[in-house]
Amino acid sequence: MSGKSIFDKLWERHVVTGKEGEPQLMYVDQHYIHEVTSPQAFQGLRDAGRKVRRPDLTFGTTDHNVPTVDIFNIRDLISKNQIDTLARNVEEFGIDAATHGSARQGIVHMVGPETGRSQPGKFIVCGDSHTATHGAFGAIAFGIGTSEVEHVFATQCLWQVKPKKMKVEFVGTPQKGVYSKDFILALIARYGVDAGVGYAVEYCGEAIDALSMDERMTIANMSIEFGAKMGLMNPDQKTYDYVKGRPCAPEDFDAAVADWKTLVSDPDAEYDKVITIDVSELAPMVTWGTNPEMGVEFDQPFPEMKDINDERAYHYMDVKPGDKAEDIDLGYVFIGSCTNARLSDLELAAKFVKGKHIAPTLTAIVVPGSRPVKKEAERLGLDKIFLDAGFEWRDPGCSMCLGMNPDHVPEGVHCASTSNRNFEGRQGYGARTHLCSPAMAAAAAIAGKFVDVRQMPEVQG
Known part of the structure; x- marks a missing residue:
């Protein structure tokens, strides 16, 4: 029997019920929300008389609509309404949030890792397509629609069909002046924006190992532009060092790391498709x-x-x-x-x-x-x-x-x-x-x- 990829291991960990090949009910460890895709979901809860099942596993921030100059002078009424509505919703439903102008506020896919909530082994969702960013930590992370946001609010679970697996191996050492953004743009340019459709993409290889966590997040972030809903990487010492000491890092950090070390792809793991890119000859894109x-x-x-x-x-x-x-x-x-x-x-x-x-x-x-x-x-x-x-x-x-x-x-x-x-x-x-x-x-x-x-x-x- 062949080994398992990190994706297989994480997926199996989160199945609540259902058979592979059919929709399976998946448990969500971390739900990120922002002001654009959450208002209707909160209203749906109100209309049904429901609460957020796990407010402690939910975290919000304002990012899409916020002005970056004179930040409280929000002239667009729809934007102001969405920002104000998130602030009211998180207070009403007891959810921690980095609301507009607060000390932690920022883009959701940056605030999550900065607070230490994005960790290896987690199943992470957010009403935003670039949620794949968090896959850089060795997590399953992907964007969901507003109706799914409401479903996660109410149940802390989500129905999903397991995608196929693709391995993208970046090998070689890049020239000075070539960066991780060039890696992912080159992959998309060579294979197309639909090449990843239907796949969970695992990025690996010596060129990935050499990257910082920030650089890895850049690649995972653009998985969606490659056509994949999710992209992930094997966690390593850089991952553990990034998470350690952050406000939401595990209390028993050594025990967490011991577990995380098991969540890597086996050498004999099999994939439905494999792509190799040599970055040593790559020019800036x-x-x-x-x-x-x-x-x-x-x-x-x-x-x-x-x-x-x-x-x-x-x-x-x-x-x-x-x-x-x-x-x-x-x-x-x-x-x-x-x-x-x-x-x-x-x-x-x-x-x-x-x-x-x-x-x-x-x-x-x-x-x-x-x-x-x-x-x-x-x-x-x-x-x-x-x-x-x-x-x-x-x-x-x-x-x-x-x-x-x-x-x-x-x-x-x-x-x-x-x-x-x-x-x-x-x-x-x-x-x-x-x-x-x-x-x-x-x-x-x-x-x-x-x-x-x-x-x-x-x-x-």
């Missing part, structure tokens, strides 16, 4: 089109049109086959989002900015992903580095990743963005989004166009 698979390595030309989707993307983005990333006329730079707004991302970006000034042709903003990250960045003086260089330094939130708050890219403007999606209108009506790493975005802000960070002195040493 930049997207040219309107979905994340429309990306190229920095030194490669944009591809020929192969179908009507390409034609539409080229028209919308106002670029053409044969162009290169350096030809894009950038007008905006956004450093932020649940993909790349952690402290290490800001430290990396600051290296390329220090002592310089952004190009006069563009606007650049930095949005820390959480208030603890903002506070620590300011303690380190990163805010001053960015402000002196002409960046705007904002308060935490989802910000310009999506057009649900005041932060929009103007119509027709090209934006170098560290976020996860480049769909039409994602960053504002008519906005043209180019996904890249924090290093590429920061360097582009200074140069006024995309440049190859591998050639820059900041990546050496």
Whole structure:
């Protein structure tokens, strides 16, 4: 009998009832909520006269709608209503939350790990597609819809059919200037946005082992852009060290680690599909089109049109086959989002900015992903580095990743963005989004166009 993958082990642990291949009732260890997908679910509970079954396993934050400038001046009435409603709901139902403006508030997929709630072995859900982020800890984590949010509120369980298993192995050592964001963008560019559909993706290999937890979260975060609902990694000493000492870390930490060490894939585990990518020859990635698979390595030309989707993307983005990333006329730079707004991302970006000034042709903003990250960045003086260089330094939130708050890219403007999606209108009506790493975005802000960070002195040493 072959061994089991980490996904098999975690799945089996959480089955309440049901047979494999059919819908199974799964127990949820951690339920994260935010202001956009929870109001109807709370109202459903009220209408049915129900309570939240495990408020202690539920945690909320405000992130999608919040302004990042003058944060309490919320002019959009729908946004204000959703933010106020979450604050009322968590109080009424006895749920701990990092409400708007509070010391812990930030993007849900950053606040969860920062508080120590995201741990190996857990089954984690949230009404947000980028919940896969928490899979970097060795957890099953995925996004759910509002009706499912209500189901978890009421029962602490969820019906699911077990997906197939895919192993994505990143091997080799990347060149200086190539980062985890480039790993995942390269995977999506090579195999497509639907390659992961129906799979739970396990990321492994020496290139994954070498990454920090922040960098691993970037890869797990974009599993959904690969088509997979969930992506996860085997926990290791870096994982344990990250969780240790955080407010919600297990009380008997040594016992928890002993258990976590059993939750790794066996050497003879079998998978339905295996993909291997050698990162040693990978160049920095930049997207040219309107979905994340429309990306190229920095030194490669944009591809020929192969179908009507390409034609539409080229028209919308106002670029053409044969162009290169350096030809894009950038007008905006956004450093932020649940993909790349952690402290290490800001430290990396600051290296390329220090002592310089952004190009006069563009606007650049930095949005820390959480208030603890903002506070620590300011303690380190990163805010001053960015402000002196002409960046705007904002308060935490989802910000310009999506057009649900005041932060929009103007119509027709090209934006170098560290976020996860480049769909039409994602960053504002008519906005043209180019996904890249924090290093590429920061360097582009200074140069006024995309440049190859591998050639820059900041990546050496």
